[in-house]
Amino acid sequence: MTGTRRVLVVTAVPPERDAVVLSAGAAPEPLPLLDHLVLHRVRPPGRGGNGPGGLLVDTLAAGVGPAAAAAGTSAVLALAPGAYEVVISAGIAGGFAPAVAVGGTVVASAIVAADLGGQTAEGFTDVAQMGVGVVAHRPPPGLARALAEAAGAVLAPVLTVSTVTGTAPRAEELAGRHAGAAAEAMEGFGVATAAALFGVPALEVRTVSNAVGPRDRAAWRIPEALRALTDAFAAIWPVLDGRQVMDVREARDVPDVRDDDSGRNRGGRVP
Numbered sequence: 001m002t003g004t005r006r007v008l009v010v011t012a013v014p015p016e017r018d019a020v021v022l023s024a025g026a027a028p029e030p031l032p033l034l035d036h037l038v039l040h041r042v043r044p045p046g047r048g049g050n051g052p053g054g055l056l057v058d059t060l061a062a063g064v065g066p067a068a069a070a071a072g073t074s075a076v077l078a079l080a081p082g083a084y085e086v087v088i089s090a091g092i093a094g095g096f097a098p099a100v101a102v103g104g105t106v107v108a109s110a111i112v113a114a115d116l117g118g119q120t121a122e123g124f125t126d127v128a129q130m131g132v133g134v135v136a137h138r139p140p141p142g143l144a145r146a147l148a149e150a151a152g153a154v155l156a157p158v159l160t161v162s163t164v165t166g167t168a169p170r171a172e173e174l175a176g177r178h179a180g181a182a183a184e185a186m187e188g189f190g191v192a193t194a195a196a197l198f199g200v201p202a203l204e205v206r207t208v209s210n211a212v213g214p215r216d217r218a219a220w221r222i223p224e225a226l227r228a229l230t231d232a233f234a235a236i237w238p239v240l241d242g243r244q245v246m247d248v249r250e251a252r253d254v255p256d257v258r259d260d261d262s263g264r265n266r267g268g269r270v271p
């Protein structure tokens with residue numbers, strides 16, 4: 001295999017980006033794209049060391065929440081059409097017990113918009129049930145499984161929320177509506193929506209800083225989760241570096257969960 005495989009990693013905040021960069025073991029090259037859009041580029045060691053070929057990883061701290069994540073991801077993908085083979089939403093997260101413990105790692109089997117819909121007296125209806133949108137994106141399943149195995153991670157749905165869960169009833173409601181979900185964070189669905197627009201497969205990798213439940217910010221173990229994020233990406237780079245292009249393109253054959261008919265996950269620009 002020849003050629004460089006380019007990967008875009010999108011985090012919410014700079015400490016998360018720096019934890020990903022640290023996994024590459026070398027200082028990043030800052031690449032300003034717009035006034036408030038700066039990529040940090042690294043070349044993780046892997047196939048062929050740091051020479052030609054291998055991985056070229058651009059990292060972006062796009063801001064907190066799905067809107068900032070989608071805007072930042074879209075801007076980068078629009079400014080570099082066809083450049084990236086895969087986009088990864090990454091960062092810390094809340095974990096659903098007992099699926100994953102604080103300090104653990106989750107690779108998303110599905111990236112799910114958990115609060116995109118309407119609330120009535122009868123309960124929550126998502127936009128897919130309303131017939132007006134999509135509520136989940138499916139990462140390439142074989143690749144997600146391979147990353148999870150390499151990182152010692154749980155492979156499970158990851159929820160995207162716009163409001164951090166802070167009560168036990170809300171945690172139970174989400175877990176009830178999304179059986180098997182292992183984590184909640186605030187950006188994955190935005191990153192995946194932007195990636196789908198450009199026909200690029202999306203993945204999500206999260207390390208758990210806190211349990212989903214009653215709010216206790218003092219109990220968040222952010223340094224531990226950031227260290228776990230560095231370790232997870234150090235384990236993931238060789239997998240991404242060694243796989244055939246076909247493997248990252250397998251997403252094309254997997255429709256969005258309850259997809260609409262726009263076909264946005266197909267026919268992309270990856271060369």
Ligand SMILES: O=C(O)c1cccc(C(=O)CC[C@H]2O[C@@H](n3cnc4c(=O)[nH]cnc43)[C@H](O)[C@@H]2O)c1
Nearest residue numbers: 012015016064065092093094164165184185186187
């Ligand atoms: O204060 C710091 O040093 C610091 C370092 C790294 C990250 C942060 C954040 O505040 C990250 C916010 C980010 O984390 C995700 N997150 C974490 N736990 C949860 C949760 O229980 N529910 C939802 N999201 C969570 C989320 O993606 C935020 O964007 C601070």
